[in-house]
Ligand SMILES: [Ca+2]
Ligand SMILES: [Ca+2]
């Protein structure tokens with residue numbers, strides 16, 4: 001929560017909430033019946049977040065399939081930021097290949113998951129798990145052995161496989177393995193008797209190039225959206241740390257903590273911000289890591305191929321992209337504007353917005369944050385933004401657990417994902433698969449999977465009448 005918007009009279013019933021809100025547009029349009037919800041998580045709505053300007057001056061007014069792909073409008077054409085954005089945009093789309101004398105993008109593999117950044121982050125948007133009989137396109141499996149590296153804190157690599165199970169390989173090389181996903185339906189009911197069903201994924205690996213050990217831990221992940229990342233990187237560390245409450249000292253059931261990860265360029269521990277478990281400290285490292293792990297493309301930051309075992313193709317050679325390319329691609333994502341929020345005057349969405357605070361969603365999905373500065377990216381400085389994330393790790397319960405630690409994140413913890421733009425995923429990416437592994441078919445299922453620290457919030461949603469549930473989803477769709 002943004003300190004400036006913390007109300008002194010938060011809590012309790014919607015009547016009380018309406019009474020102490022200083023913005024009438026955020027009051028629910030109809031009283032909500034049903035049992036009272038978790039008292040301690042309820043928060044007063046944040047009136048500053050009731051705005052179209054989700055990304056401050058970087059906000060883009062486009063709700064079409066191109067919504068995630070615009071340079072921030074506060075960047076002047078011809079400026080250094082603009083030129084790097086344009087260069088990075090091209091590199092982001094370029095497909096890598098191998099031994100093609102006509103290509104400037106050789107170096108793919110030996111093992112990889114896709115040939116370009118765009119291949120997984122289509123339209124700078126998000127991926128989905130593979131359908132039955134499909135090889136994953138925009139989804140990957142992180143792997144490790146129990147324990148962590150004494151210096152970096154990184155999870156231990158799997159001998160012969162490293163930290164990622166690549167499903168593709170260049171000609172003459174075997175991929176690490178293939179994955180198939182089976183789903184089991186589990187039925188539930190809302191308090192009003194309405195039934196719902198959630199699909200529980202289970203993963204099996206086949207065709208591995210050598211035997212996979214039962215010791216292997218794995219974490220399936222879909223590609224997240226790529227806009228607004230400079231803003232998230234520009235949030236002052238102190239702002240993130242101020243929301244930490246690892247021992248839940250205030251007793252509200254929320255015990256968020258920042259991840260502490262390895263900054264490979266600075267050679268030291270840093271706060272984690274990116275990835276589903278906040279395992280990466282900044283966008284440059286995420287970019288170099290993606291080239292390396294997802295595409296098999298080496299760079300000065302990660303000069304060894306992400307390829308292990310007794311395979312000659314894995315040998316060391318000169319970097320396949322320069323630091324300049326990595327930097328341009330990172331700048332590209334750091335300067336992608338945030339799509340504007342829509343339907344601010346829609347009564348149902350506004351009712352849903354009040355419910356979002358009342359049932360405690362904002363305890364983790366922080367609505368308003370003010371950025372600091374980010375070297376080289378002036379456009380993201382000092383912006384009041386509405387990302388709906390605290391960038392902290394939360395225990396989300398056993399049902400969402402991957403049981404694989406990632407630096408300080410344990411097997412049940414995930415980083416609160418930003419919710420800005422989430423209502424446009426269907427338009428941009430043609431699906432509405434949510435959560436880290438895409439198991440949720442739509443926004444309501446995503447909420448129903450919440451457990452652990454968010455269980456109270458989820459239970460409150462189960463107790464909402466149908467009209468209030470619909471309003472909550474309508475609000476999420478307006479983001
Ligand atoms: Ca390579
Ligand atoms: Ca591997």
Ligand SMILES: [Ca+2]
Nearest residue numbers: 245248252254
């Ligand atoms: Ca707490």
